[in-house]
Amino acid sequence: VTAATRSYNFGPGNPDPGVFPSRDLGAAAQRVLARVGAELAHYPEQHGLPELRALAQDRFERNHHVRPPLEHIVITNGATQGLQLCAMGLARPGDDVVLEEFEYSGTIRVFHQCGLNLVPAPLDDGGMRMDALADILERQAAIGRRPAFIYTTASYQNPTGTTQPVERRRRLLDLARRYELPIVEDDTYGDICFEPQLEPAIYSLANPGEALYIGSFSKILGPGVRLGFFIAPESITSRLLPWKLDGGTSMLSQLVAAEYFESALWEHVEEGRNAVKEKRNTLLDALESEFGGVPGMSWTRPDGGLFLWVKLPEDVNRVRLHDLATARGITYSTGQAFHALNQDVPYLRLAFGWIDKEDIPEGVRVLAECVRAAMPAGHAVGG
Amino acid sequence: VTAATRSYNFGPGNPDPGVFPSRDLGAAAQRVLARVGAELAHYPEQHGLPELRALAQDRFERNHHVRPPLEHIVITNGATQGLQLCAMGLARPGDDVVLEEFEYSGTIRVFHQCGLNLVPAPLDDGGMRMDALADILERQAAIGRRPAFIYTTASYQNPTGTTQPVERRRRLLDLARRYELPIVEDDTYGDICFEPQLEPAIYSLANPGEALYIGSFSKILGPGVRLGFFIAPESITSRLLPWKLDGGTSMLSQLVAAEYFESALWEHVEEGRNAVKEKRNTLLDALESEFGGVPGMSWTRPDGGLFLWVKLPEDVNRVRLHDLATARGITYSTGQAFHALNQDVPYLRLAFGWIDKEDIPEGVRVLAECVRAAMPAGHAVGG
Numbered sequence: 001v002t003a004a005t006r007s008y009n010f011g012p013g014n015p016d017p018g019v020f021p022s023r024d025l026g027a028a029a030q031r032v033l034a035r036v037g038a039e040l041a042h043y044p045e046q047h048g049l050p051e052l053r054a055l056a057q058d059r060f061e062r063n064h065h066v067r068p069p070l071e072h073i074v075i076t077n078g079a080t081q082g083l084q085l086c087a088m089g090l091a092r093p094g095d096d097v098v099l100e101e102f103e104y105s106g107t108i109r110v111f112h113q114c115g116l117n118l119v120p121a122p123l124d125d126g127g128m129r130m131d132a133l134a135d136i137l138e139r140q141a142a143i144g145r146r147p148a149f150i151y152t153t154a155s156y157q158n159p160t161g162t163t164q165p166v167e168r169r170r171r172l173l174d175l176a177r178r179y180e181l182p183i184v185e186d187d188t189y190g191d192i193c194f195e196p197q198l199e200p201a202i203y204s205l206a207n208p209g210e211a212l213y214i215g216s217f218s219k220i221l222g223p224g225v226r227l228g229f230f231i232a233p234e235s236i237t238s239r240l241l242p243w244k245l246d247g248g249t250s251m252l253s254q255l256v257a258a259e260y261f262e263s264a265l266w267e268h269v270e271e272g273r274n275a276v277k278e279k280r281n282t283l284l285d286a287l288e289s290e291f292g293g294v295p296g297m298s299w300t301r302p303d304g305g306l307f308l309w310v311k312l313p314e315d316v317n318r319v320r321l322h323d324l325a326t327a328r329g330i331t332y333s334t335g336q337a338f339h340a341l342n343q344d345v346p347y348l349r350l351a352f353g354w355i356d357k358e359d360i361p362e363g364v365r366v367l368a369e370c371v372r373a374a375m376p377a378g379h380a381v382g383g
Numbered sequence: 384v385t386a387a388t389r390s391y392n393f394g395p396g397n398p399d400p401g402v403f404p405s406r407d408l409g410a411a412a413q414r415v416l417a418r419v420g421a422e423l424a425h426y427p428e429q430h431g432l433p434e435l436r437a438l439a440q441d442r443f444e445r446n447h448h449v450r451p452p453l454e455h456i457v458i459t460n461g462a463t464q465g466l467q468l469c470a471m472g473l474a475r476p477g478d479d480v481v482l483e484e485f486e487y488s489g490t491i492r493v494f495h496q497c498g499l500n501l502v503p504a505p506l507d508d509g510g511m512r513m514d515a516l517a518d519i520l521e522r523q524a525a526i527g528r529r530p531a532f533i534y535t536t537a538s539y540q541n542p543t544g545t546t547q548p549v550e551r552r553r554r555l556l557d558l559a560r561r562y563e564l565p566i567v568e569d570d571t572y573g574d575i576c577f578e579p580q581l582e583p584a585i586y587s588l589a590n591p592g593e594a595l596y597i598g599s600f601s602k603i604l605g606p607g608v609r610l611g612f613f614i615a616p617e618s619i620t621s622r623l624l625p626w627k628l629d630g631g632t633s634m635l636s637q638l639v640a641a642e643y644f645e646s647a648l649w650e651h652v653e654e655g656r657n658a659v660k661e662k663r664n665t666l667l668d669a670l671e672s673e674f675g676g677v678p679g680m681s682w683t684r685p686d687g688g689l690f691l692w693v694k695l696p697e698d699v700n701r702v703r704l705h706d707l708a709t710a711r712g713i714t715y716s717t718g719q720a721f722h723a724l725n726q727d728v729p730y731l732r733l734a735f736g737w738i739d740k741e742d743i744p745e746g747v748r749v750l751a752e753c754v755r756a757a758m759p760a761g762h763a764v765g766g
Binding site for chain 2: 021030038106110114218251256
C-alpha cells in the first residue's frame, strides 16, 4: 500500500461547506452589530432572542403546518444542548431511555455522561420498529422500570438515514400515550429533505406535553454557530431550563443568524438541500455500480439528511477494512461507534454532506477495493 | 409616592455599556468571516479557538507574570459554564463546597442545581477570612465530610467588592494543601482593576493541580458574547470536559472576539477600567455625602470590579426599603440574594458598571431618602 495521495472524507456530519454564506453572514454581522450591538453588553434572555425564536416558529409551521406558540420555543447551544437538557431535566441518573439501536455517537455520549441506561429499539428501512418498541415497553412495564422518555430521530436518522412513515409516528404516539412516556423528537436533519413530501413531525401530531421537539440551525448554516432550539409547553420547559447553566446562548450568534436568516432562510435552505441531494444521488449511483449484487451488502436510500448506512457482509474483517481504507485516504465511521450498546456491528456510516461531489465515485471505488481485500479468500465482491 | 419619572439602575453586573465597541466588533466580524467564515461549517474544537486561548494566555501573563501553557486553557460559554463544569466534574451531588458567605447569586444557583451543599466562610474587608476557613476545614475533617473544593473570588468579589491580599492567598493555598482540597479561583472581574497594583492570582502562586482558574471575556467585552475560559492542568481538565455537553462554544463568538481583541485588547480593557473607575469614585463620594457618619451603616471600597456592598443599620425595614426604592425608580439587589444560605441579611449590593455616571449622585440621594423612610421613628440618618 502506497501513501494516499488523495483523501475521501465520508466522516463528518456537516452540511455542504461550499454553500456556507461567509460573505453574507459577515455583512449581516456588521449590519446587526451597528444597529443593536450594545445588546451584547447584557446577559442573553433565558429563552433566547425573540427574532430567532420567531424564525424557528416559522420554519416549523412551514414544514409541519402547525404553528407552535412563541413562548414554547427556547434557543439552545446547538441541538446537542437540547439533548443534555432532556437527559438532565426529564431523567435522573440510572433511568432508562428507549432509543434507536443505531444512534448518533454524540447522543450516546451525552446520555451516558448523564448516567442514563440505554434501551435500544431495532430499526428497519422505516426507522424505529414499532412492534419492537411495543415489546420493549411491555417488558419494561413488567419489570417495573418505567423509561424516562423515548428518544427518536424520526426523519433522516443519524446514522441510518431512515425516516418513519406517518403511520409509524402515530403508532409511536399511541404507545407513548399508553405508557404515559414523553417523546423527545430530534429533528436536527429535518430541513435537509430531498423529496417534496415531508412526514409531519411527531410534535405536530401530539397533544400538548406528549412530545418535545428538538431542532437545529447547525445543519442549515453550520455547527460552528452553535444554535439549536427546542419546542415544548411550559410544563416540560420548566423541568429543562434549570439545567441550562451556561448563562445563556451566545447573543452574538443569535443576532447574526437572525439577521442573516431574516431575508435568506428559505433560499439558503433550498441551496443546501440541492447541494447535498446531488451528493446523495452520486453516492447511491456509485454504491450501485461498485457493490450492486454483492451478497450480504446493502445500504439505505435516505430521503434526506447527511448519512447513509451500509451493511457489510458478515465475514468482512472490519478491523482490516478500516486499516486499509485509512491507508488509502478513506474516512468513514464504523458501525460500532453508533451502536447504543457499543456492539461491533457489520455496518459503516457514509456521510455525504462534506465530501466534494467529484470525489464520491472514486472514493467508493477505492472503498470497494478495500472491502474486497478485507474479505476471506474465495468470497467474490462485484466491481 | 408619585410615579417615578427617572430610574437609577444599580442592579446589573454588566460593564459600562458606553464603551461597548459595536462598530469595531462589526468590522471585526466582517473581516474574520470573509477570511475564515467556512470554519463555522465545522464543530468547534473542544478546547476552543487557539487564537482566543492565546489571548487568554497573554492576558494572564500580563496580569500575573506567569505564562500558563496553551494546552491548559479551555474556552467556555462564559465563566458561568466554568462553574457548572467544576460543580459537575470536581464534585458529586451531596458534596460540600466551601465558599464566601456572600456570593454571586448565579454561582449559588449553579451549585445548588448541581446538588452541592454550600458551606459559607465569613468575609471581611480583605475577602474570605482565613481564620474562619481554618476552623471550617478542621470542623469538616472532624466530621468526615471532605469538601469537593474551595471556591473563591479573590479579587473584586461579587457582591462585596473585596480583594484578598497576597498573604491571605498564600494562607488559603497552605490550608488547601494541608487538607488536599482543590481551589477554584473565579477571576471574572480581574481585569476591571482601578489600582496599578494587582494581587497575584492564586493560580500563579499554586503548584500545578492545586488550583483551577476561571476567567471571563464578559466583563471586558459583554456577557452577550458568552465567552469565558478556565486554566487547569490535564489532570483536572479531564474531569471537567466530559461535562461540556453543549457541542462546543460558539465559534462565531470566538472568531469575532479573537479578531477584535487581536489589536484592541489592552486599549479596550483600559477604556473599560477608566469608565467604571470614575463611576466607583462618584458612587463613593455620593455615599459619603449621603450616608457618612450614619450609625450602623458602612460600605466596601472596591479596588476593582463592578460592585459595592452596603451594610444597612439592623433596624431598617428592608422590605419597606425595597418597596420605597422600587417606587422611586431605584434598582439594587438585596443582600439575601447573595447569602450562601439564603439568610435575610442587612446588606444591599450596588452595581456601578451599568448606570450612567451622571445619575449616581441623585440615585444615592433618593436611596438615602428611602433608607430614612424605612427606619423606625427617632433613628436619625444623615443627609
